[in-house]
Amino acid sequence: MAANLSPRAALVNGARLWQCRAIMRLPALLPAIAALLTLLTGAAAAQTTVFPAQTGSAGNELSVYSSLDNDLAAPLIQAFQARHPDVLVRYRNLLTGDLHDRIVAETQSGEGTADFAFSSAMDLQIKLANDGFARAVETPDTAAWPDWANWRDTAYALTFEPAVFAYHKPSFAGRAPPATRTDLMRWMAEHPDQAQGRIGTYDISRSGVGYLFMARDQELYPDIWSVVAAMGRAGVQQFATSGELLERISDGRLAVGYNLLGSYAAEWSRRHPEVGVILPRDFTVVVSRVALVPAAARRPDLGTSFLAFLMSPEGQTLLSQTLRLSAVSLEVAGQQSPAGGMQDLAGLRLKPVPVSPGLLAYLDQATRAKLLARWNEAIAGH
Structure with a gap:
């Protein structure tokens, strides 16, 4: 009967047969497809940049997860390394949702996670802290930090x-x-x-x-x-x-x-x-962009050091210059032109979003x- 089919009908039948065979083979292909999708998704979601130690790293590696673009993060990292020349920094630029999910997954797996997390998603950062995925840390500037910008020493607003x-x-x-x-x-x-x-x-x-x-x-x-x-x-x-x-x-x-x-x-x-x-x-x-040191950080000491640097007058000044923002640090804010040079903040009714569990709403x-x-x-x- 197949010999009596028109060329067009034979072509259609052949296509249908190929589709049926492909569908039958699909279960066996699913693991490979899933692995490929995971690889592609991970590559698209995370961009990793390594900043080598300036004097050679002897196991001093700081892992940073952040939503800040690489070109804005680079001067912050390089200035930190000028203070800590023996530290290699592995910087992963992530979408805010991926940053949150990755810290949760890596913590729950027991493998450890980043040493420092910095994200523009205030609500997701507070969720990490509220759910126990951030550790309480104090820096030399913690005592002077504005109340609205610090939640239980676990989540700090660093920008304004x-x-x-x-x-x-x-x-x-x-x-x-x-x-x-x-x-x-x-x-x-x-x-x-x-x-x-x-x-x-x-x-x-x-x-x-x-x-x-x-x-x-x-x-x-x-x-x-x-x-x-x-x-x-x-x-x-x-x-x-x-x-x-x-x-x-x-x-x-x-x-x-x-x-x-x-x-x-x-x-x-x-x-x-x-x-x-x-x-x-x-x-x-x-x-604000909110920073924290994850509870499962592999090197919480280095994560705390990086947080302390970004909260210091030098770090706040650099953040202001890089992102063209007002500093959260009251010491630095009083010495700089406000809001990245936009206009004087005097007389404005400023309404900061507090770093608090209220963000979970x-x-x-x-x-x-x-x-x-x-x-x-x-x-x-x-």
Whole structure:
């Protein structure tokens, strides 16, 4: 019968036979496929950079897990090694979720984990500390550290990053840009032709820091949903990253960016003078990158030494210069231009997100779903 099939039918039958044989062989292939996926996922999620010891390492190896990009981390590590030339540093750049999960998995396996963890996901870092995956450590600067930036000596805020308005300077030539949420609503109402489709913010369903900023806005500002609804009527555009927003503000596709992470906005403004940055005058939410020494660290002494360096005046000054942020250290903050040179903090209502178990509420799935639903309703004008 096969000999009577048309060439097309024979081809179809042959394809079906190949599919059936492939499906039958699938169970035997699954382990190899799983191993390959693990390898590929691990390679994509973790970038490891080795900073050799300056005087030769005799087993002194510091392992760091961090969400900070390598080019920003390098000067911090090199300055630490100038103090500790016999220490090799193995730096793994991880996504914030992967950083948390890796520390948990490695601790539970008993194999030991990183000696120092530094992440922009405040909530996940506090979860590690709250769940017993961080150890209490004291440094020479612990006693003077602000209360809001230290939870039980297990989790320390090391940076001071405000949520800002960024704006396209040429679009506001001859008039002041919005400096409060009320100003923003007034500008959208009085200049609909200039505002329509030219307001941007984070997509809070995809941006962790965007979600955290909006959650804090909701807690601090009863009329926040009127602001969101007004942005929705003006055709607000949502993006997952700061870079996407700032690129569009630079070329004028967007006139205003709402609740951008100040560290990125300040650095972008330095390199692109057409972008202006304002810390809101009604209130300014401040988030931080949080550091801890894992309980299962293989070299907790080295992890503590690196933490002590980043909390020291030298480390805080370097963090400020590298990330263009205000220092958490009150000693250093009083000697530097605030907020990476954005503007004077005097007179602002600063609202830092405390390093505390209160952050765990942001991880609750029901709470998250409720906030996202409210956001989508307001954006849609309901």
